[in-house]
Every structure is written in C-alpha cells, then in structure tokens.
Amino acid sequence: MNQGITLYHYWRSSSSWRVRWGLEIKGVKHVKVPVNILGAEEKLPGYVAKNPSGYLPCLVVEGHQPLGESIAILEWLEETFPQPSFFSGDAFERALIRQLAETVNSGTQPLQNPDVSKLHSPDKDEQTRWMKHWIERGLGVFETLLEKDGRRTKFSVSGQPSLADLCLIPQVYAANRFGVDMDKFPRCRDIYAHAMTEPSCIASHPDRFKPAP
Amino acid sequence: MNQGITLYHYWRSSSSWRVRWGLEIKGVKHVKVPVNILGAEEKLPGYVAKNPSGYLPCLVVEGHQPLGESIAILEWLEETFPQPSFFSGDAFERALIRQLAETVNSGTQPLQNPDVSKLHSPDKDEQTRWMKHWIERGLGVFETLLEKDGRRTKFSVSGQPSLADLCLIPQVYAANRFGVDMDKFPRCRDIYAHAMTEPSCIASHPDRFKPAP
Numbered sequence: 001m002n003q004g005i006t007l008y009h010y011w012r013s014s015s016s017w018r019v020r021w022g023l024e025i026k027g028v029k030h031v032k033v034p035v036n037i038l039g040a041e042e043k044l045p046g047y048v049a050k051n052p053s054g055y056l057p058c059l060v061v062e063g064h065q066p067l068g069e070s071i072a073i074l075e076w077l078e079e080t081f082p083q084p085s086f087f088s089g090d091a092f093e094r095a096l097i098r099q100l101a102e103t104v105n106s107g108t109q110p111l112q113n114p115d116v117s118k119l120h121s122p123d124k125d126e127q128t129r130w131m132k133h134w135i136e137r138g139l140g141v142f143e144t145l146l147e148k149d150g151r152r153t154k155f156s157v158s159g160q161p162s163l164a165d166l167c168l169i170p171q172v173y174a175a176n177r178f179g180v181d182m183d184k185f186p187r188c189r190d191i192y193a194h195a196m197t198e199p200s201c202i203a204s205h206p207d208r209f210k211p212a213p
Numbered sequence: 214m215n216q217g218i219t220l221y222h223y224w225r226s227s228s229s230w231r232v233r234w235g236l237e238i239k240g241v242k243h244v245k246v247p248v249n250i251l252g253a254e255e256k257l258p259g260y261v262a263k264n265p266s267g268y269l270p271c272l273v274v275e276g277h278q279p280l281g282e283s284i285a286i287l288e289w290l291e292e293t294f295p296q297p298s299f300f301s302g303d304a305f306e307r308a309l310i311r312q313l314a315e316t317v318n319s320g321t322q323p324l325q326n327p328d329v330s331k332l333h334s335p336d337k338d339e340q341t342r343w344m345k346h347w348i349e350r351g352l353g354v355f356e357t358l359l360e361k362d363g364r365r366t367k368f369s370v371s372g373q374p375s376l377a378d379l380c381l382i383p384q385v386y387a388a389n390r391f392g393v394d395m396d397k398f399p400r401c402r403d404i405y406a407h408a409m410t411e412p413s414c415i416a417s418h419p420d421r422f423k424p425a426p
Contacts, residue, residue, distance in 0.1 A: 052357035053320060064305050065362065069319070071284075072311035079304045091292045092277050098285035106282070106319040107266060116324060119346070120333050133332070144265035149278065 004062030005030035008047065011209035014109055014170035015070040016057040020204035021166050022074045026081040030059075034209065055113075071105055074163060086163040093157060100145055100156055100164035104171045108138025112174060128178055135175045136184070142168060143185040154194045161198065169195045173206065217275030218243035221260065224422035227322055227383035228283040229270040233417035234379050235287045239294040243272075247422065268326075284318055287376060299376040306370060313358055313369055313377035317384045321351025325387060341391055348388045349397070355381060356398040367407045374411060382408045386419065 007023065007030050009016035023030055035047050035056055051058040051068040059067045059076075067073050078086050087094045110116065111134035117127040146156060156164040172192040175182060182189040195201045202208075220236065220243050222229035236243055248260050248269055264271040264281040272280045272289075280286050291299050300307045323329065324347035330340040359369060369377040385405040388395060395402040408414045 052361070053316065053354045055320070061305075065309065067305075067308050067312060069312045069315035071315050071319070072308050075311055076304055076308040079307065091289055092274075092280075094292065095280050095285050095289040096278065098288055099280060099282045102282035102284050102318075103266065105315075106284070106323050107268070110319050110323040111329060119343075130332075141266045148265070 006060045007032050008035050008050065008056060008058040008060070009033070009209070010035055010056045011206045011211070013056045014174050015055070017170040017173070017204060017206055018070045018166045019057045019059065019073050019077075020209075021161070021169070021201055022077050022086065024200040024204045025084055025086070025161065026077055028077065028081055032209075034211070071101065071163075074166065078163075084160065086161075086166065088158045088160065088162060096145070096149065097157055097162045097164045100142060101167045103138060103142050103145065104167035107141065108134055108171055109167075109174075111138075112178075131174075131178050132180055135171070135178060135180050138171065139175060139180070139182075139185045139188055143188055146187045155191055161195065161201065165191065165195065168192070169201060170206075219273045220245050221248050221263065221269060221271040221273070222246070222422070223248055223269045224419045224424070226269045227387050228268070230383040230386070230417060230419055231283045231379045232270045232272065232286050232290075233422075234374070234382070234414055235290050235299065237413040237417045238297055238299070238374065239290055241290065241294055245422075247424070284314065284376075287379065291376075297373065299374075299379065301371045301373065301375060309358075309362065310370055310375045310377045313355060314380045316351060316355050316358065317380035320354065321347055321384055322380075322387075324351075325391075344387075344391050345393055348384070348391060348393050351384065352388060352393070352398045352401055356401055359400045368404055374408065374414065378404065378408065381405070382414060383419075 005028060007019060009020060009032060011034065020032075047058070048054050050060065050066040053068055055068065057070060057073065059073045061067070067076060074086060087097055112131040117130050120130050121127055149157070151157065153159055155161050156168060168188060169192055172182065172188055182192070218241060220232060222233060222245060224247065233245075260271075261267050263273065263279040266281055268281065270283060270286065272286045274280070280289060287299060300310055325344040330343050333343050334340055362370070364370065366372055368374050369381060381401060382405055385395065385401055395405070
C-alpha cells in the first residue's frame with residue numbers, strides 16, 4: 001500500500017497543503033506531482049480526466065480510481081494508516097474536530113477559491129475584499145468554537161495536530177496572504193505560530209514547493 | 214443516548230435535510246425545533262449561542278456541546294449508531310462516497326447559500342444566475358464521477374442511500390427550485406426520482422416541514 005501513491009498538488013492551494021501535511025504525519029511514501037491549476041488551459045485536460053472538479057489535490061493509488069476532495073483523501077488516509085491519528089478523544093471530541101475542519105472546508109475555503117472571487121468581480125480590489133470577508137467570517141467562527149470549548153492546548157483540541165489543524169493552518173496562511181489581521185483571532189494565531197515549529201508542518205509548507213521564478 | 218437529542222433545522226435548508234434524513238435512516242429518536250434563519254434578526258442570538266456559524270442544522274445531545282456542520286453531525290451519527298450505515302464497501306468505496314458528498318458539501322452548497330449570493334449582488338436575477346452557475350458546475354462533477362465509476366445502482370454507489378445521496382438529493386431539490394435543467398444530469402435525476410420513493414427520504418422531505426402560510 002505504501003507504494004504507487006501519487007499526490008497531485010499545487011504549492012499555494014490550501015487544500016493541497018492539508019493533504020501534504022497529512023501524508024507527512026502518517027509517514028506515507030509517495031511521489032508529488034505539481035499541477036499549475038492557474039496556468040495554461042492546455043495543461044488541464046489530463047488532470048481533469050483524473051479529477052473531474054479540476055480542483056487540487058488528487059491522490060492516485062495505483063490500480064484504483066483517483067481520489068479527489070481533501071477531506072475524503074484525509075479520511076481515507078486515516079482509515080488506511082490509522083497511526084498517528086488525525087483524531088483524538090471520544091465521539092464528541094471527534095465531532096468537534098470535524099466541525100472545526102468543516103468550518104474551514106465548507107464554510108470558508110470554497111468562498112475564497114480564485115474561480116469564485118473572479119466570477120464575483122473582475123476587479124482585483126473587490127476580489128480581495130470578498131476573500132477577506134469570508135476568511136474573517138470563517139476564522140471568527142473557528143475562534144468562537146475554540147473559546148466555547150475552553151481548552152488551551154497547543155493545537156486546536158490537543159497537543160497533536162488533528163484534522164481541524166490540517167484545515168486551519170493553510171487557511172491562516174491564506175489569511176496572512178490577503179492581509180487579514182490575525183490579532184482578531186488570537187487562539188488561531190497562536191496555534192499557527194506553534195504549527196510553524198512542528199516538523200511535519202514545516203516539511204509540507206507551501207514555501208518548500210514554490211517553483212523557482 | 215436515544216434520549217435528549219434535539220435537531221435545530223430549517224425546512225428548506227439543504228444541509229438540514231441531510232441530517233433529518235440521516236436521523237430517519239438511523240431511527241434515532243429526537244425532537245425537531247425549527248429555526249427561521251431568514252427571519253427577524255432578534256430570533257438569531259439564542260441560536261448563534263448554540264452554533265457560532267449561525268448556519269443550520271445543529272444537533273444538541275443533552276449534556277454535551279452542540280454539534281454544528283452537517284457532515285460532522287452525520288459522521289458522529291455513523292460512529293454512534295453504526296447501523297444502517299451511511300457507507301458501503303471497502304476504504305476506496307467509502308472514499309468515493311465522501312468525495313461525492315464533498316462535491317456537494319464544499320464544492321456546491323456553500324456557493325448557493327443565500328448570504329453568499331446576496332453579498333455577490335443585490336439583484337435577484339443575478340443571484341439566481343450565480344446559484345445556477347455553481348449548482349450546474351457541482352452537479353456536472355457529481356454526474357461525471359458517477360459515469361466514470363460506471364455502476365448503475367439505484368442510489369449513487371449501492372441500492373441503499375449513502376452519505377453521497379444524503380448530500381445529493383437536497384442539492385437536486387435546490388436545483389429544481391432554481392430552474393436547473395436536470396436532464397443535463399441524467400444519473401443524478403434518476404437517483405433523485407428513486408429517492409422520492411424511499412420512505413426515509415419522504416419522511417424527511419422539506420415539504421413536510423414547510424410552515425403554514
């Protein structure tokens with residue numbers, strides 16, 4: 001199972017980072033193939049044949065249909081390589097982890113996707129306003145959920161990164177990129193700072209996969 | 214566990230229907246409380262204290278923190294009440310089910326949310342164009358995934374409704390509402406027609422929870 005796994009990813013795609021980080025945590029041997037989704041149209045047909053959404057990432061395990069959607073990939077990784085786990089605690093803690101993950105995955109990231117902000121407006125400044133609006137809304141919900149939960153762990157719900165952090169950290173990276181003031185979300189800001197010291201997070205960081213200019 | 218469960222929902226919210234249907238499949242005894250999220254602002258504070266996103270649905274199990282995000286709720290239901298399952302097959306089939314579910318959950322529904330279409334444009338016709346665009350894109354991906362998979366089951370991946378169908382059917386209901394031509398997506402159209410004969414789907418259908426005018 002550890003052989004013949006290929007990850008199609010894009011360095012700056014936040015959903016790609018989720019899966020890069022997840023593969024790193026699980027220690028799953030794989031090959032990475034960069035896909036420039038923002039690049040020339042002629043690069044796309046081969047990729048879209050693998051992942052009909054055209055979005056990244058996509059995981060291909062030899063002999064099986066390609067897997068799209070980062071959450072589906074991460075849940076598959078969890079089932080296939082259970083340790084170290086992306087979850088902790090009882091069913092309610094796992095539900096909280098998934099609620100936090102979905103606050104980013106369905107509540108935030110889809111709205112800041114480039115094809116969404118571009119369809120909203122051709123104006124670059126308006127695109128940035130739109131993205132900031134949804135990122136701030138999403139991180140506000142995430143922060144409130146952490147406050148209500150009340151624990152003060154280094155990652156969202158424990159000392160280890162969970163599915164919630166795999167979604168949060170790439171979202172905060174995007175927030176920084178679009179000029180969101182992270183001091184409004186102090187728990188998220190502090191978890192992000194801690195993540196930047198975590199070897200599995202560092203090894204999967206976008207900057208490591210940025211193409212040479 | 215079967216006691217003290219409350220579902221906060223809105224009759225026409227597609228994410229609410231997912232969970233109503235899931236509770237019906239699992240046969241979990243619960244109380245339903247309608248929340249009119251589109252109604253007067255003063256109705257909201259009490260609900261937002263339960264679910265900081267302000268979105269529906271939210272499941273409250275006595276003695277525990279409220280659970281928001283329909284996918285997190287459905288995965289919790291699956292872990293807590295394993296049978297009948299929302300999944301089938303091996304880890305790859307479960308990954309396909311989750312990929313299909315996320316094609317709706319993160320790839321489609323967030324973009325047709327009323328607060329998103331309203332922020333995009335104050336013009337009602339433009340709001341409808343926006344929603345139709347994203348619904349057609351999402352159902353197109355769902356349809357292609359089913360075609361590539363190639364099975365011809367009554368629901369998306371088997372004869373029983375899975376997490377994929379719990380997401381698909383409410384999305385097709387919304388598509389019909391906004392005038393999407395479902396003949397462009399024949400597999401999705403046929404699965405929807407079959408779902409309308411499924412007792413658990415009928416029992417959770419929005420029309421059953423529509424308030425009297």
